[in-house]
Amino acid sequence: MELSNLNIKNGLCISLGANIDSKFGSPLDSLLVCKPKVEEIIKEWVDQSNTKKEENRKSKPNFIWSSIYETSPHGVENEQPNYLNTLVLVKSNYFPKPSNKKAKLLLKELKKLERFFGREEMPKGKKWLSRCLDLDILWWEDFHTVDEELTLPHPRFMNRNFVITPLSEILSRSQKITKFDDPKWSIK
Template sequence: MPRAFIALGSNLGNREKNIVEAIERMKRRGIKILKMSGIIETEPYGYTKQDKFLNAACLVETELNPRDLMDALLEIENDMGRERKIRWGPRNIDLDLIFYEDLVIREEGLTIPHPDAHNRPFVMGPIAEIDPDYRHPVLKKSVGEIYRTLL
């Protein structure tokens, strides 16, 4: 069964509860959580005039293809009340599909690997915690190597 890495973030409301709820909603959709990173607190990225985030990542196993997995993650965000007002702005939940197996996909509304993940320590750190040897399919470097360059 295919595996994927998903990054989670929240900086509105009960941040930890939001992450836990998103994980539970993924499980109810048949997305099996294989490994979960710890939850870290991070500074905002991009738009900085907002509260700190809690971030984490998980390795999942799913029968969903990449497009359907992305759609499921967006539906979970919507069901949890996510509003998109400001790019990189405050959000109660953010679910990003970072990697799906070693696929490279560039389609309307779906880019895998996530196009900016390698620049984000709050994404690479939690993924490196789960699997530091996973190789970025475009950069051909391990997430552990990528994360160390961001420190």
């Protein structure tokens, strides 16, 4: 799907989730502690990627956070606690030019943050185990890349309600939308 069709072009989107305690406490505590750390990582990434000093002074990204949503685990075989999920849409006129290298630099910093919170590496062949923190880059502008480390846009984000619901919340803030109510169109 072309991201520009979703009114999200010129943005960076990162999802955050947790369903077990981290060294900072409950999943909610983890997300609360993580929020400013994610913003700082992105600000530093933008500043390091911009070579012009003039751009660095103007490069204050706009962070648009969703509410936090509680969701049941998706695609798991064993019983797990529910997740708390949120996402941030970042807008900036001074993002670095999209490239695989720069996207992987950001991913590396996000993975370091996961480990700082106490996330352990997943055993080979195991997917979707409980996590004290899970950070995923969902997309970065219209940039497309596919390799072993990173696929952008995230290949399954459109099929995940824990992404679509917070995304629709964020997008509805920037586009007026009201429910049309007419007796001729009645859904029961």
